[in-house]
Amino acid sequence: VTRDAPEEMTMREELSRNLRWTAAARWGGALVLAVLLAGARPAAAALVGVACTSGPNFTLTTRVGYIQLPDGNTMYMWGFAEPGKDFQHPGPVLCVNEGDVVTVTLQNGLPDPVSIIFPGQDGVTVDGSPSQPQFDGNGKLTSLANAAPPISGGTPGSVTYTFVASKPGTFLYESGVNPQTQVRMGLFGALVVRPALGAAYAYNRADSRFTPTEEFLVLLSEIDPYQHQAAESGVPFNITTYHPRYWLLNGRGFPDSIADNFADWLPNQPYGGLARVYPMDPTTHPYPGLIRYLNVGTENYPYHPHGNNGLVVGRDGNPLVGAGGQDLSFEKFAINIGPGQAWDVTFSWRDAEGYSDPAKSSTPNPVPVTIPSPANLEYGMFYGGSPYLGSTGPLLPGKNTLNQCGEFYIISHNHALYQITSWGMTMSGPITYLRVDPPLPNTCP
Numbered sequence: 001v002t003r004d005a006p007e008e009m010t011m012r013e014e015l016s017r018n019l020r021w022t023a024a025a026r027w028g029g030a031l032v033l034a035v036l037l038a039g040a041r042p043a044a045a046a047l048v049g050v051a052c053t054s055g056p057n058f059t060l061t062t063r064v065g066y067i068q069l070p071d072g073n074t075m076y077m078w079g080f081a082e083p084g085k086d087f088q089h090p091g092p093v094l095c096v097n098e099g100d101v102v103t104v105t106l107q108n109g110l111p112d113p114v115s116i117i118f119p120g121q122d123g124v125t126v127d128g129s130p131s132q133p134q135f136d137g138n139g140k141l142t143s144l145a146n147a148a149p150p151i152s153g154g155t156p157g158s159v160t161y162t163f164v165a166s167k168p169g170t171f172l173y174e175s176g177v178n179p180q181t182q183v184r185m186g187l188f189g190a191l192v193v194r195p196a197l198g199a200a201y202a203y204n205r206a207d208s209r210f211t212p213t214e215e216f217l218v219l220l221s222e223i224d225p226y227q228h229q230a231a232e233s234g235v236p237f238n239i240t241t242y243h244p245r246y247w248l249l250n251g252r253g254f255p256d257s258i259a260d261n262f263a264d265w266l267p268n269q270p271y272g273g274l275a276r277v278y279p280m281d282p283t284t285h286p287y288p289g290l291i292r293y294l295n296v297g298t299e300n301y302p303y304h305p306h307g308n309n310g311l312v313v314g315r316d317g318n319p320l321v322g323a324g325g326q327d328l329s330f331e332k333f334a335i336n337i338g339p340g341q342a343w344d345v346t347f348s349w350r351d352a353e354g355y356s357d358p359a360k361s362s363t364p365n366p367v368p369v370t371i372p373s374p375a376n377l378e379y380g381m382f383y384g385g386s387p388y389l390g391s392t393g394p395l396l397p398g399k400n401t402l403n404q405c406g407e408f409y410i411i412s413h414n415h416a417l418y419q420i421t422s423w424g425m426t427m428s429g430p431i432t433y434l435r436v437d438p439p440l441p442n443t444c445p
């Protein structure tokens with residue numbers, strides 16, 4: 001952990017304190033459970049990274065369900081799910097290729113009409129006609145797009161949207177009917193359009209190449225529990241009182257956000273946020289990772305990965321290239337993601353100082369400080385007992401670690417500190433870790 005501003009020291013203490021009870025109370029049992037249960041995880045699904053539902057033809061069904069929050073609360077939600085599958089939050093990550101003719105059939109099982117809008121996509125049609133704003137008989141806007149009618153007599157209403165994925169990038173899809181209600185209730189998801197240049201590129205430019213196993217999604221959202229309580233109870237909600245009290249990353253709060261994709265104890269929140277990478281190396285690991293940031297909330301989310309600048313290569317489906325082909329990509333530490341915005345950012349971790357464990361290296365380059373005795377250290381729950389990547393060391397009796405193979409963990413979080421809370425409980429919300437694994441071969445699972 002770097003940048004020891006007083007605020008960060010406080011956060012670290014809070015993290016340590018919260019993790020102690022949160023982890024003990026929830027993870028302890030949950031991890032044991034996860035080991036005992038055979039997973040509901042799809043075959044071959046990656047533990048981390050973007051868990052794509054591949055297109056170009058999709059069917060999305062509206063469902064209601066519940067998610068788990070870091071303070072122990074559960075929240076009633078609406079969501080898009082694949083047919084025959086349970087409610088999930090957020091909706092499936094739709095992955096397509098540039099040039100694909102994408103179809104999305106919406107089957108609406110809710111008692112209200114629901115539409116889907118695709119911000120950033122041109123020429124969207126619905127059942128063959130332009131999908132466009134809908135008005136009632138008095139000229140009042142009722143939907144930003146043609147909507148699927150409500151469920152009737154057990155039969156879901158249905159419409160099919162079609163568009164050509166003409167631009168690579170990271171996009172939202174979300175309800176266009178009463179978005180102040182339906183989007184807030186969870187009717188949204190991410191759409192990834194891969195460029196013609198190939199799936200290892202963010203855009204059609206050579207310098208947007210990334211390591212495919214190091215592609216991550218950070219979809220940021222928020223919840224006002226009173227709005228969800230009203231929806232669950234079927235009573236009106238006064239939108240002028242809207243006030244979020246939970247903020248989520250890929251539909252999870254911390255520490256659930258660092259659990260694997262499809263973690264068994266989060267059956268309706270399939271997407272993890274842990275970014276797991278290897279050190280950048282010119283010969284063995286030459287390309288960076290990619291993070292696709294999205295904000296589907298109503299507030300700015302200032303987000304920063306500790307100890308790392310990222311390289312912003314695209315915004316809202318636009319590669320940062322000037323009219324004359326100039327490279328307009330730029331390095332940034334904290335990025336301020338506005339409502340509805342997408343930021344595509346490459347990043348890497350480099351072993352800049354080349355420190356090596358004196359006990360393991362024939363040419364040791366030890367950390368040039370005296371490492372305090374364990375009794376004088378405050379352990380995080382992922383500290384492995386050694387400051388050297390790939391090494392572990394002794395811990396004090398009674399101390400446990402979740403460290404597996406001498407890997408490093410570096411926090412990455414929303415920097416509006418009130419937004420990393422769960423109804424006031426600090427150090428939850430949109431927080432995740434960058435996990436740096438030792439170079440291969442290593443002993444990591």
Ligand SMILES: [Cu+2]
Pocket residue numbers: 008304306413415
């Ligand atoms: Cu920070």
